[in-house]
Amino acid sequence: MRVGLGTGSTARYAIEEIGRRIGTGELSGVVGVATSEASDALARAVGIPVEPLDPRPLDLAIDGADEITPGLDLIKGLGGALLREKLTEVQARRLVIIADHTKLVTRLGEKAPLPVEIARFGFLSTIERLRALGLGGRLRQPGAQPYVTDNGNYIFDAQLPAEFGAAELGSRIKGTLGVVETGLFLGMAERAFVAAPDGVRELTPQR
Ligand SMILES: O=C[C@H](O)[C@H](O)[C@H](O)COP(=O)(O)O
Known part of the structure; x- marks a missing residue:
C-alpha cells in the first residue's frame, strides 16, 4: 500500500505504529508519502520507506x-x-x-481559526484582500518573525464570520490573489476515529 502520512501530534501516533508493525513484520509492502518535513523525518526514523508524491493514487491517508x-x-x-x-x-x-473528542464541532470555525497559506511576497496586501471578504484574524507569528511553512509561505489564521457557506467562502478565499491554499477539507474524509474518555468512536459522514 501507498499511505499518506499526516502531520501533527495525533498523526504521529499512527506513523509510529505503522513503523512498529513494519519492524515486527506485521506489515509489509507499505510505502509512505509524507505531508511535511517533520513527518518525513519521523517516518524514516521509525523505518517506513518514504516516497515523494507522484500522480498515482494513494490507497489510504x-x-x-x-x-x-x-x-x-x-x-x-x-x-x-x-x-x-x-x-x-x-x-x-x-x-x-x-x-x-475536543476536535468535534457543530460548525466549522466554532473553536479554531481557518489557516490560510499565503505567499510571502505582498502578504500585507493579501491580508487586506482577505479582510475585504469579511474575515478577521491575523498573520501567524509565534515569535519575532512570522511562521514559515515547509513551502516557504506564511499563514493567515482567519476568523470565520458567524454565518457562511463553507464551499462558497472556501472558493472565494482560494480565488483571492496571494492565497496558496486553505485549511478547509470539505467532503474528503471517509471516516474518523475519535477518542473520548469512554472509548473510541468510529464516525462516517452524516449529510
Ligand atoms: O497542519 C497540521 C495538520 O492539519 C494537523 O493534522 C492538525 O493541525 C491536527 O494536529 P494535532 O493532531 O496536533 O492536533
Missing part, C-alpha cells in the same frame, strides 16, 4: 484535524502542513481522520 463536523468536513493546518496535506490527501482513495 491517515491524518489528524483541528475541527471535525458531523459531515466530516474539516479544518486543518494549525500545525502548518495544510498545503502538502491537501495535495497528498486529495489523491487518497480513503482519508481516515484520527482525533480526540
